[in-house]
Amino acid sequence: MKKPEIISRNVNEGRHRGVTSDARGRVDRLSFGLLGRVLRKGRSRLPHGSIAIRPESSGLYTTLVAGLAFSMIPSSIMGLTILAVGLYAHAALGSLTILTATCLGGLASAAKVTLVGLHRRRLGQGAATLEEARVWELGHGATTCAMASSVGALSAGLFAQSDATLHMLATGLVFGYCSGVAARIFLRPKLAIAALLIAAFPAAVSALTFGGTPDRILGVIFLFFLGGSFESVRHLYAVSAEEIELRMKMAHLARTDALTGLSNRLAIQEAALWFPGGGEGFAAVHCFDLDDFKTVNDRWGHAAGDELLRRVADRLHAFLGERDIAIRTGGDEFVILQPRLDHPEQAEAFAMRLVEFLCEPYDLGDTPVRIGFSYGYRVDPAAWAELEPMLRAADAASYRAKQRGGGLERAA
Numbered sequence: 040m041k042k043p044e045i046i047s048r049n050v051n052e053g054r055h056r057g058v059t060s061d062a063r064g065r066v067d068r069l070s071f072g073l074l075g076r077v078l079r080k081g082r083s084r085l086p087h088g089s090i091a092i093r094p095e096s097s098g099l100y101t102t103l104v105a106g107l108a109f110s111m112i113p114s115s116i117m118g119l120t121i122l123a124v125g126l127y128a129h130a131a132l133g134s135l136t137i138l139t140a141t142c143l144g145g146l147a148s149a150a151k152v153t154l155v156g157l158h159r160r161r162l163g164q165g166a167a168t169l170e171e172a173r174v175w176e177l178g179h180g181a182t183t184c185a186m187a188s189s190v191g192a193l194s195a196g197l198f199a200q201s202d203a204t205l206h207m208l209a210t211g212l213v214f215g216y217c218s219g220v221a222a223r224i225f226l227r228p229k230l231a232i233a234a235l236l237i238a239a240f241p242a243a244v245s246a247l248t249f250g251g252t253p254d255r256i257l258g259v260i261f262l263f264f265l266g267g268s269f270e271s272v273r274h275l276y277a278v279s280a281e282e283i284e285l286r287m288k289m290a291h292l293a294r295t296d297a298l299t300g301l302s303n304r305l306a307i308q309e310a311a312l313w314f315p316g317g318g319e320g321f322a323a324v325h326c327f328d329l330d331d332f333k334t335v336n337d338r339w340g341h342a343a344g345d346e347l348l349r350r351v352a353d354r355l356h357a358f359l360g361e362r363d364i365a366i367r368t369g370g371d372e373f374v375i376l377q378p379r380l381d382h383p384e385q386a387e388a389f390a391m392r393l394v395e396f397l398c399e400p401y402d403l404g405d406t407p408v409r410i411g412f413s414y415g416y417r418v419d420p421a422a423w424a425e426l427e428p429m430l431r432a433a434d435a436a437s438y439r440a441k442q443r444g445g446g447l448e449r450a451a
Contacts, residue, residue: 095280097169102283104172106226107179108158110151113219117186118148120215124208125193131205137196144189151182180230183220187237190216194242198258199249206246206254213242213261221268225275232269239265296367298345299352306366307374307430314426315378323386323418324429325375326437327394330411330445332371343403347410350401358396374430383418387449390416394447413441417450 095103125141128134158175161167167175190212197209216238224231239261246258296303315322329335329351336344348371355365355373364376375393380386394414400407415436417429432450440448 096284098287099280099284101167101169101172102287103226103280104176104179105158105162105167107175107224108155108162110219110223111155111159113223114148114151114155114186117216117219118145118152120212121145121148121186121189121193124197124212125189128193128197128205128208131202132200134196137193140189140192140196144186144193147182147185147189151179151186154178154182176227176230179224179227180233183224183230183234184237187216187220187234190238191241194238195245198242198245198254206250206257209242210257213239214264217264217268221271221275225272226279228272228276231272231276235265235268235272239268299348299367301352301355301373302364302366304366304368306364307368307426310364310376311426314376315421315424318379318421320421321380321383321386321418322421322424322429323377323380323383323389323416324426324433325377325386325390325393325414325416326430326433327373327412327414328437328441329371330413330441332410335408335410339403339408343408346403347401347408350403351397354397358393374433376426379421380418386416386418390414390447390449411445413437413445414447415440415450416447 121144122141125137125144129138129141154175158179161171161175194209194213197205197212200206217235220231220234220238224234243258243261243265246254246261250258294302294305294309329347332344332347335347348367351373352365352367355375359365359375360377362377362379364378366374366376368374377386377389394412397412398409400409402408415433415438417432417436419425419429429450436448436450440446
């Protein structure tokens with residue numbers, strides 16, 4: 040886990056409970072600073088017209104893809120519209136091409152609605168991984184382009200006819216679909232632009248090729264609006280991406296200990312809602328603090344104490360598994376959550392290896408510093424484990440270990 044670049048402060052003294060006013064002040068200052076940069080960037084870019092599509096972090100990407108799961112109603116309305124217009128045109132013309140395009144649109148719409156439903160159900164179970172998000176995006180891309188192909192083929196076929204009523208229906212179909220794309224799919228701008236092109240460009244070409252003067256004017260309008268919609272998609276995407284990144288940075292700061300880069304006490308409050316999640320296996324909670332940490336502060340100064348805490352955090356980053364969560368609860372106190380273990384003995388082995396690793400000397404300057412730890416842990420079956428009782432038990436075990444001079448103790 041990469042540590043954020045946050046200016047450290049001497050906050051190792053004391054045992055904090057909750058987010059301090061100083062931490063809230065840092066959140067506010069960063070929030071207003073980021074918001075000011077977003078607004079300044081927006082003002083400086085909007086008059087120039089072109090907004091480039093930015094590189095995306097994995098967190099931003101998965102969040103944007105998740106937004107595609109909320110187009111159930113527009114997709115349903117568009118599918119019914121394609122069927123209504125297509126069946127009317129087929130009844131009037133008896134064209135097999137029109138019927139084929141209509142059937143394609145109906146099937147694509149049904150697939151899109153089904154995909155949206157499945158995607159929303161998956162998001163209800165928690166955030167998707169990066170690999171899952173890529174699969175969902177491919178599914179949305181395929182169904183969206185299939186619907187756009189139906190709209191493009193159907194509208195182009197209608198403009199090739201001489202009936203002005205069919206031209207009116209084709210115009211409504213194209214504008215309705217394109218407005219829905221701009222409103223819902225702009226979160227994936229390349230997909231949105233591709234769908235706009237597939238749906239609107241064939242209609243514009245058909246109107247320019249087969250229509251009279253009013254249709255040709257309409258075809259030119261299609262092309263102008265098509266170009267404008269590209270800019271609308273890029274603008275909506277850029278603004279939304281910056282706002283989402285701002286919220287993600289604020290949320291990360293609120294959940295991160297400024298000195299060590301570990302999670303803070305807010306992570307415990309949030310973990311209480313899901314830890315360990317039930318199921319098979321076991322869950323473990325570890326609590327520990329540094330022995331004679333005050334001596335380090337008194338002998339080498341608070342800067343050395345801060346550096347020692349950062350070094351401990353670095354070792355935790357290097358040691359913990361992917362599912363393990365390390366939290367600095369304040370002062371020299373730390374908590375580790377292990378939501379999923381196969382056997383209870385794994386927690387003991389983990390604790391013994393970690394204490395041995397943490398007790399290795401720390402180079403804080405000219406003299407290597409050795410530090411001891413008072414370490415307690417609790418293991419419960421995941422099916423009925425609760426975080427708060429486990430925390431209390433592990434903390435009490437850590438206190439008992441400190442009373443006898445440090446070491447490791449398992450809570451009963």
